[in-house]
Amino acid sequence: MNVNAFNSDTIGGFDEAGAKALFAKDAKFMLQCQMASLIIDTFLAGVLLPQFITYFMYQKDDKLWTKGVVLWCSLWSFAITCYYWAYMSYLFVDCYGLWLPWLEVRWLALMPLFDVLCVCVVQSFFAYRAYLLVRRNKFIYALITALILAAAGGGIGVTIVFGSQPSLLGADKSGPTLITWTATTTAADVVIAICILWGLLQSKSGWSHTDKLVTRLIRLTFEAQLPPTFLAMAYVIEWSQTPSSLLGAVFQALQSKAYTIGLLFTLNARLTFTVSQDATKSHVTPQVYAMTDRKPTQLEVTVQQETYIHNDMYAQQNAQQQTKHAAKSDSISDYDEQHAVTNENGSRARLTSPDNMA
Incomplete structure (x- = not known):
């Protein structure tokens, strides 16, 4: 990787005056892209934090490997947010008023690697769930695993190829690896979603309660799977039009958070399903999450006794x-x-x- 830190007067053949002339007409757009990446990523980190706390507060008895997946993906997502903060501090504090650091690739080149370390783990989790729903079809599981490994290889390839470029203008050289990364990521998401939907539709039994639960699970699958899939597709379309634009950083900032939030959204939804089933039996409005640290309110039954005198x-x-x-x-x-x-x-x-x- 070409570590082109800001320790020289030129980057990729451009000096400060050349970088200023290069970015002068797009200065406002570049600033908007970088600030949008920072704001959106920080906002999603704020959304992820209560989900993370809720999971470990109410699902302490979950499987150990599931807890490991949640912990790994959440910590990497928070680490990416801290990385963005450090990058923005470098651009707007350490190098305030300078245009040459905007040509560096050492910060942006690591982002695909960070995304791979988070996204592939989430996809592997959902791939196993899809494998169980399709009645342990090993062919489907092998296909999804191959797509996930190809996506991981493509993401690492983007880090290596893009990181070896002298400046940001060499982003188009990483085209094959980037397309491989995003295309296989999207394909894996689509196959996982189709398998989960097929398995859920096969679970319908004709009973109204079961069919209603299956319908909710199908809607949950769409809500958790579609956002990251659309992000990957948007990233490919944007890169194919403007490979050296910083607009792709906005989509890249959303990717790891979208997958992790979808994972925790799916896991925490199990609480709602469990309480809803109990509420259906007792005909009371459920309280899913406690608002304080007090114990859940116990059910109180008041018996009123009245004595009637029968007039015979x-x-x-x-x-x-x-x-x-x-x-x-x-x-x-x-x-x-x-x-x-x-x-x-x-x-x-x-x-x-x-x-x-x-």
């Missing part, structure tokens, strides 16, 4: 009749007792007393 008409009538009968019995008893006393006494003169009877 027949029982009430029987009670009234018994009451009347008891009252009548009491009156009769009083009459009999009084009558008995009268018979016993006869009269107050005791004329009817047995002792006075003849």
Whole structure:
């Protein structure tokens, strides 16, 4: 690799005056491309960070190799962001007001290598998932693996060929390797997406709940796979038109983040699917992520007990009749007792007393 650091007065046959004349008419466009790369990459790093934290917070029991894939890709994505910051600091702080450093290739030449180290791992992860969905078809898995290896070779080739050029104007020399890199990357994404979609469509069983879940998984596949695929295609189209333009750096800045965010988006979506299934059974609105560090709210059931007095008409009538009968019995008893006393006494003169009877 030609390490053309800014330690000489000329780069690729251009001095400061020649570089200024070369970039003068496109100065605004070049600055916009570099600032767009920095802003977009930093923004996507901010999107990636909470996804990374969420994964290790809620999926601690995931497989070890899956955790390794997430950790590797995330760390490389954050490292690329730091690399962009260092590159922008070099252009706008260390070499402020100079045009000659814009011709250097030593910073941009390493970007394809960084992308390969991140993207190929993500593609390998999805390739294994596709292999499982197509019923462990080894031919499909071998085809995807060959495309991934070809993409890795193309990316490393871009780093070697482009890095050996004396200046940015020699970017067109890396055409075959760059086309190989982006074309095989796109082909691998397309094959992986087709295999996953085929496997999901074959999983439909006719049950409404299962079919609804499969539909959500298909939509998730499109959301995770299409953005990086479109980025690779856009990069090829842009490079074929303006190979020495810095607009390609914008697409390249998005590539590693797009794949890593798609990976974490897919893995974290499993939480939503799990909670949704539980919510379907319990008919409650699910809470997927805790907003604080407190424990999840337990389900509270309030039981309200009310006592009702049944008014039985027949029982009430029987009670009234018994009451009347008891009252009548009491009156009769009083009459009999009084009558008995009268018979016993006869009269107050005791004329009817047995002792006075003849």
